[in-house]
Amino acid sequence: MSSSRHQQLPPQEQLSALETLRLACFANPLDGLISLALISAVLAAAWQLLRWALLQAQWGVIAANSTLLALGRYPEPQRWRLWLLLWLLSTVAGLSWGLLRRQSWPRNDLLATAVLTGLTLWAPAAVAQPLAVQAHWWGLTAWLLLLRSSAGAMAARVPPPVLQCWALLWPVVYVSGMGLIAGGLGLVRVPSPLWGGLLLTLIEACFAMLLCLPLGLALALGRSSGLPLLRMGAVAYIEFIRGAPLITLLFLGQNILGFLLPGGLSPDRIWRAAWVLTVFASAYVAEALRAGLAAIPRGQVEAARSLGLNTAQTLSHVVLPQAIKVALPALVGQFISLLQDTTLLSLIGLMELLGTARTVLANPEFLGRNAEVYVVLALLFWCCCAALGLGSRALEVRLNRQRSVAVR
Amino acid sequence: MPRKQACLLPLLVSALAISSCSRGDGPSSGRLAMVRSRDQLLCGVNGKLPGFSFVDRTGTYRGLDVEICHAIAAAVLGDGSKVEFRELNPAERFTALASGEVDLLSRNTSYSLSREAKGGNNVAFAPVVFYDGQGMLVPRGSGINSLSDLNGQSICVLSGTTSELNLANRLRERSIRYTPLKYQTADQTFTAYLQGRCAAVTSDRSGLAAKRSSFPVPEAHVLLTDQMSKEPLAPASVKADTAWADALRWIIYALMQAEELGITQANIDTRVAEARADPNQADLRRFLGIDGDFGQQLGLAPDFVVRAIKASGNYGELFERNVGSASPIGLERGLNKPWNQGGLLYAPPFR
Numbered sequence: 001m002s003s004s005r006h007q008q009l010p011p012q013e014q015l016s017a018l019e020t021l022r023l024a025c026f027a028n029p030l031d032g033l034i035s036l037a038l039i040s041a042v043l044a045a046a047w048q049l050l051r052w053a054l055l056q057a058q059w060g061v062i063a064a065n066s067t068l069l070a071l072g073r074y075p076e077p078q079r080w081r082l083w084l085l086l087w088l089l090s091t092v093a094g095l096s097w098g099l100l101r102r103q104s105w106p107r108n109d110l111l112a113t114a115v116l117t118g119l120t121l122w123a124p125a126a127v128a129q130p131l132a133v134q135a136h137w138w139g140l141t142a143w144l145l146l147l148r149s150s151a152g153a154m155a156a157r158v159p160p161p162v163l164q165c166w167a168l169l170w171p172v173v174y175v176s177g178m179g180l181i182a183g184g185l186g187l188v189r190v191p192s193p194l195w196g197g198l199l200l201t202l203i204e205a206c207f208a209m210l211l212c213l214p215l216g217l218a219l220a221l222g223r224s225s226g227l228p229l230l231r232m233g234a235v236a237y238i239e240f241i242r243g244a245p246l247i248t249l250l251f252l253g254q255n256i257l258g259f260l261l262p263g264g265l266s267p268d269r270i271w272r273a274a275w276v277l278t279v280f281a282s283a284y285v286a287e288a289l290r291a292g293l294a295a296i297p298r299g300q301v302e303a304a305r306s307l308g309l310n311t312a313q314t315l316s317h318v319v320l321p322q323a324i325k326v327a328l329p330a331l332v333g334q335f336i337s338l339l340q341d342t343t344l345l346s347l348i349g350l351m352e353l354l355g356t357a358r359t360v361l362a363n364p365e366f367l368g369r370n371a372e373v374y375v376v377l378a379l380l381f382w383c384c385c386a387a388l389g390l391g392s393r394a395l396e397v398r399l400n401r402q403r404s405v406a407v408r
Numbered sequence: 409m410p411r412k413q414a415c416l417l418p419l420l421v422s423a424l425a426i427s428s429c430s431r432g433d434g435p436s437s438g439r440l441a442m443v444r445s446r447d448q449l450l451c452g453v454n455g456k457l458p459g460f461s462f463v464d465r466t467g468t469y470r471g472l473d474v475e476i477c478h479a480i481a482a483a484v485l486g487d488g489s490k491v492e493f494r495e496l497n498p499a500e501r502f503t504a505l506a507s508g509e510v511d512l513l514s515r516n517t518s519y520s521l522s523r524e525a526k527g528g529n530n531v532a533f534a535p536v537v538f539y540d541g542q543g544m545l546v547p548r549g550s551g552i553n554s555l556s557d558l559n560g561q562s563i564c565v566l567s568g569t570t571s572e573l574n575l576a577n578r579l580r581e582r583s584i585r586y587t588p589l590k591y592q593t594a595d596q597t598f599t600a601y602l603q604g605r606c607a608a609v610t611s612d613r614s615g616l617a618a619k620r621s622s623f624p625v626p627e628a629h630v631l632l633t634d635q636m637s638k639e640p641l642a643p644a645s646v647k648a649d650t651a652w653a654d655a656l657r658w659i660i661y662a663l664m665q666a667e668e669l670g671i672t673q674a675n676i677d678t679r680v681a682e683a684r685a686d687p688n689q690a691d692l693r694r695f696l697g698i699d700g701d702f703g704q705q706l707g708l709a710p711d712f713v714v715r716a717i718k719a720s721g722n723y724g725e726l727f728e729r730n731v732g733s734a735s736p737i738g739l740e741r742g743l744n745k746p747w748n749q750g751g752l753l754y755a756p757p758f759r
Binding site for chain 2: 064065067068072073074191193251254255269347348349350351355356358359360361362363364365367368369370
């Protein structure tokens with residue numbers, strides 16, 4: 001945080017690092033005992049894990065199936081399209097990151113940069129990818145970081161309307177990305193059963209994340225609306241969805257739609273699942289947003305009205321910007337659990353990350369390698385969720401910049 | 409009112425469409441025509457069963473169930489690679505079949521009364537392609553050679569499965585006392601067995617053999633010959649389309665008959681040439697489609713047998729390659745031998 005803010009805070013006693021540690025862990029004999037027991041337990045577990053990872057685990061299963069886990073059965077001759085998509089994503093992500101942070105490099109950014117660089121240098125080599133592929137990854141990361149710093153330097157000169165509409169770029173990226181993945185318009189079609197692995201997980205999660213926000217907003221507004229029919233409809237929807245487990249809804253989506261619509265008409269299994277995820281998440285997003293709406297004092301609306309703003313203007317200029325700010329942490333929590341909920345799709349026979357992992361484990365060549373595969377899966381999910389978390393933290397800080405309360 | 413009718417209309421239309429889809433009439437079956445016009449076979453598989461269906465490192469489906477699909481695609485469409493696999497879980501497999509989302513199930517489904525009966529799942533079963541059953545895995549040299557040797561021992565079993573139920577029933581019938589050690593996951597069950605907490609572990613034989621191949625020393629464990637349940641695994645299709653079910657049945661019989669006649673993927677071309685040159689081989693000529701109209705009677709090409717064998721080989725080859733001694737699973741043929749070698753595979757005559 002900036003130094004000017006530090007000066008406003010009450011003066012603090014300066015403690016050395018060692019002293020802080022002593023106070024935190026060994027303030028009295030009982031504390032010390034508990035700390036010692038916990039620390040030794042953690043160390044013992046870490047030692048066992050390390051020994052397993054270095055000596056017992058057979059990581060060959062990951063190297064042999066890395067492409068399968070990443071892309072599923074996506075055909076080899078068409079994979080250049082996914083590289084193109086990665087360049088597009090790295091461009092937009094780099095620009096967004098730079099515009100968000102400008103010229104500052106807070107600790108989280110340095111951490112993210114370090115993790116990203118480390119992963120790029122280590123992961124492709126660890127799964128024994130050819131040097132050309134490794135170099136491709138280095139290029140992607142270098143391009144991302146280059147754009148981040150140059151966009152950060154240029155951010156001050158970018159006109160504000162561009163910044164305001166920047167978020168709308170992501171749906172455009174998604175649609176063009178889907179075009180690249182699925183084909184059509186001159187590109188060879190790659191049918192959806194061939195998509196899989198991390199690719200499918202991200203396709204499903206991003207689809208649901210992008211669509212559940214507007215849907216959830218409509219529901220939240222409906223629920224707090226004065227029109228009884230609208231309100232009751234929204235309440236019924238939200239309560240029905242929240243009252244049913246996601247897996248039940250997924251089964252309903254897969255089985256009932258197939259019966260109601262003859263063979264060719266019902267949407268693809270993958271899109272059926274994506275819609276169910278969206279429908280499910282939107283109910284929770286609606287509740288998160290309603291909490292945000294409820295946090296706006298009534299006076300704000302009255303003030304906006306007395307200035308002559310109509311309902312739409314009141315919402316878009318006064319209520320929503322504040323409500324979204326309040327709801328942001330809950331929304332991000334929802335997105336993270338949505339990403340993890342995609343693993344349920346493996347139960348309805350889709351080849352997303354977990355489904356692909358389970359079919360890899362059924363290969364007689366790799367029987368019994370469960371621990372290795374699941375550890376890698378956990379790490380992959382952690383990386384995705386950490387990226388979401390870091391991104392949202394950055395957004396929160398930016399949205400709160402004009403507020404007087406310091407968020408540390 | 410008119411608005412209400414407008415809402416009902418699409419429902420009615422789709423209901424009609426479903427009923428017309430599932431009505432098969434004669435050899436020109438609806439499903440067969442649909443598969444032909446699509447030029448692709450939609451095959452429902454498990455996708456996560458070692459030796460039966462899984463995706464290998466290059467992203468291709470492999471396994472016994474998978475190769476059955478390839479053979480059918482070859483017989484129907486002339487190209488064994490024209491298959492799209494749908495992974496189905498146990499709960500949705502029959503729904504997917506009934507709603508027409510897949511053309512057939514080749515998905516380790518046990519043939520049983522309630523699955524075939526009209527009041528049950530109402531599906532038509534093709535011939536059994538794998539006779540499985542609950543077995544018992546014991547350490548080699550433990551002195552346990554049959555179920556009765558397990559008296560007073562403890563047995564590891566996955567809790568809440570039919571295996572647990574069968575174990576209790578079979579051993580109670582023979583008044584064998586034992587201590588069941590029940591575990592929540594397969595991993596826990598087999599870890600406990602490997603740590604020596606029980607004298608034996610029970611599950612389906614194919615599953616036990618697959619698990620055994622992942623043990624540190626697979627040769628140190630042996631499957632007892634006793635079988636505690638019947639699990640005849642067979643492909644299935646909708647019952648309404650009898651012509652399609654007939655075609656499937658006889659394509660699978662052809663794979664078994666080929667083994668009986670010693671026709672393999674490698675020698676099929678020479679056998680066809682021989683049969684063509686020798687008019688005295690009447691049975692073989694009819695089987696391979698040189699004479700007669702077997703293919704036509706089923707609504708298939710005259711040489712459908714040749715195509716199927718070229719794609720997947722005969723049943724014996726298929727078994728050995730995927731689950732037999734040539735594979736890491738290492739199962740013995742056992743009941744899955746042809747009838748004239750002491751097994752249960754018996755293809756009715758091709759005449």
